[in-house]
Amino acid sequence: MLRVATSQLYRQAGNAIGDRQTAVSKLQQQLTTGKRLLEPADDPVGSARLMTLNGEMGRYDQYQRNIDSATGRLNTEESALGDAGDVLQRARVLTIQANNDTLNAENRGHIAAEIRQLHAQLVSLGNAQDGSGEYLFGGFQSQTAPFAPDSANPQQIAYRGDGGQRLAQTGPTSTLAVGDPGNEVFQVDSADPTKGLFATLDRLATTLETAPATLHADLGTALQEIDSGLDNLNGIQAKVGVRLQALENQGYTNSDFSLHLQQTISEVGDLDYAEAITQLSRETLGLQVAQQSFMRVQNLSLFNYMN
Known part of the structure; x- marks a missing residue:
């Protein structure tokens, strides 16, 4: 015993x-x-809630990454649109200067040469890329330069992208466009490359180089098309500005909710x-x-x- x-x-x-x-x-x-909870058995109910809260926090972290990426992309687009507007403004000034009977062929030839340079700059802006190397104005076709010489007529610039508009998930119920298709931005008809801003500048340079009998009328038409293009660019740039403001506001909303989530996670698990x-x-x-x-x-x- x-x-x-x-x-x-x-x-x-x-x-x-x-x-x-x-x-x-x-x-x-x-x-x-x-951490108070080292394993689920420590508090099964609390652990389950903590898993749900952490999953929600992960989603909000992803929303913020989406907002950061979209903000960078839209800022780049806004800059490209502003530069394109500057190109058209310069083309407008040159068109008005050229519509003067005191100019001779040599004078108009110099203006035409600058218009050609502006044309090349505008094409380059149409093929602008974001920080990750994706093309801004290709729609869903973001891996290929959207603007290139037309195979049937190399003098014309054709649109190789599509009309798609990429969206970013910025919150539980909010999405936002993070780009604009190039055919809308530069008024290019995918089926007819003789239409659009590139074609306008090309015809303007040719008009100044050849000085046809319809010179003044052609310059007047070019001026109207440039003004239409400027209005279109300004309208799209305004939309981009609205989207950037919406991203900023959504970021604040997400940040507030993430802070609330973090506090709750701390209460449950810390x-x-x-x-x-x-x-x-x-x-x-x-x-x-x-x-x-x-x-x-x-x-x-x-x-x-x-x-």
Whole structure:
């Protein structure tokens, strides 16, 4: 009986030490990580809620990445549209200058040469790329330059993109366009490259180079087309500005909600350091007591009882 009792005491003391060591180790790990829940078994309901909250936080992080990417892309588009407007403004000034009977063929030839340069600049702007190397004005065809010489008539610039408009998910229920197809921006008819701003500048240069009998009428037509192109660019640029403002506003909304989520995650999963330190002190003391008890049981033997 004495041997059995001693064995039981030995096991009980050993189990007590093991339980205390586990508790101390867990508290130390909690204090190191700052997390109250180290595994689902610690709090099944809290762990499930924490998983849901972290998933929601991950989605809002993705929304912010989408906003950052869209903002960069739209800023680049806005800059390209502004530069394209500057090109057309210069072409407009040159067209008005050229519509003067005091100019001779050489004078008009110089103006035509500058118009050709403006034409090349406008094509380059039509093939502008964002920070990741994707073409801004190709619609969904963002990996290929949208504007290139027409295969049937190399003098004309054809549109190789499509009419697609990419969208970015910026919030749980909000999406926003992050680009504009080039055929709309530069008024190019995909089926007829003789229409659009590139064709206008090309015809304008040719008119100045050849000085036809209809020179003044042709320059007047070119001026009307340039003004129409400027109005169109200004309208699209205004839409881009509205989108950029919407992105900024959505970013603020997302940030506020993310802060709320983070606070809730902290309430559910973060450790109360003061309480944990107090508990660690209690468990450490309990471990010391258990170890002392174990040592006393270990020193017991049948001979102690026989004496």
